Amino acid sequence: MSRKNPNIIITGTPGVGKTSHCHVLAENTGLKHLLLNQLVKDKSCHEGWSEEFQSYIVDEDKLLDAMENEVEQGGCIIDWHGCDLFPERWIDLVIVLRTATEQLYDRLKARNYPEAKLQENIDSEIMEVVLTEARECYASEIVIELQSNTTDDLDSNIERIESWIENWKQRPSVD
Ligand SMILES: Nc1ncnc2c1ncn2[C@@H]1O[C@H](COP(=O)(O)OP(=O)(O)OP(=O)(O)O)[C@@H](O)[C@H]1O
Numbered sequence: 243m244s245r246k247n248p249n250i251i252i253t254g255t256p257g258v259g260k261t262s263h264c265h266v267l268a269e270n271t272g273l274k275h276l277l278l279n280q281l282v283k284d285k286s287c288h289e290g291w292s293e294e295f296q297s298y299i300v301d302e303d304k305l306l307d308a309m310e311n312e313v314e315q316g317g318c319i320i321d322w323h324g325c326d327l328f329p330e331r332w333i334d335l336v337i338v339l340r341t342a343t344e345q346l347y348d349r350l351k352a353r354n355y356p357e358a359k360l361q362e363n364i365d366s367e368i369m370e371v372v373l374t375e376a377r378e379c380y381a382s383e384i385v386i387e388l389q390s391n392t393t394d395d396l397d398s399n400i401e402r403i404e405s406w407i408e409n410w411k412q413r414p415s416v417d
Pocket of ligand 1: 254255256257258259260261262263323349390391392393394395396
């Protein structure tokens with residue numbers, strides 16, 4: 243069944259602004275913001291809590307099962323710190339948000355991240371871990387890297403994604 247609305251992944255290192263972007267985008271477009279962290283908790287898609295990482299150890303198969311019905315209908319905005327778990331056939335656009343070290347440091351510090359966790363995330367952002375993953379998992383033409391340093395960036399990113407959604411909806415049907 244072809245989708246009437248696209249499925250979009252908004253991904254990136256913790257703190258780059260995924261949730262902020264998804265929230266505004268969902269409000270402006272009516273697409274559904276899938277809160278996967280919440281789903282992991284509510285549907286027990288995990289193998290317990292990791293004290294070391296201060297997060298749940300996600301059971302990816304269970305998470306995919308829990309989201310499958312909604313995603314297959316289309317119109318979902320998927321907010322996750324990685325993207326290699328989602329089947330290619332589900333996804334129409336992958337936005338990888340990027341943030342400069344100084345801004346990311348301040349945002350993670352404000353969350354009182356332990357120093358090791360903070361440094362690990364900063365290193366991961368510098369090494370472009372999520373961007374590389376996205377480029378390895380999806381066709382290059384659907385992977386878009388966007389800067390998320392300032393609120394102006396956020397506004398222009400939202401405008402750009404909204405216009406992409408409108409174009410996607412007007413594309414010729416493949417049925
Ligand atoms: N483009 C931006 N300009 C300025 N501040 C931003 C921007 N994007 C996000 N922020 C701020 O950075 C903080 C982290 O944002 P947010 O929670 O959206 O990140 P996230 O990528 O969803 O993090 P996580 O993966 O941990 O859920 C928030 O305080 C938010 O207001």
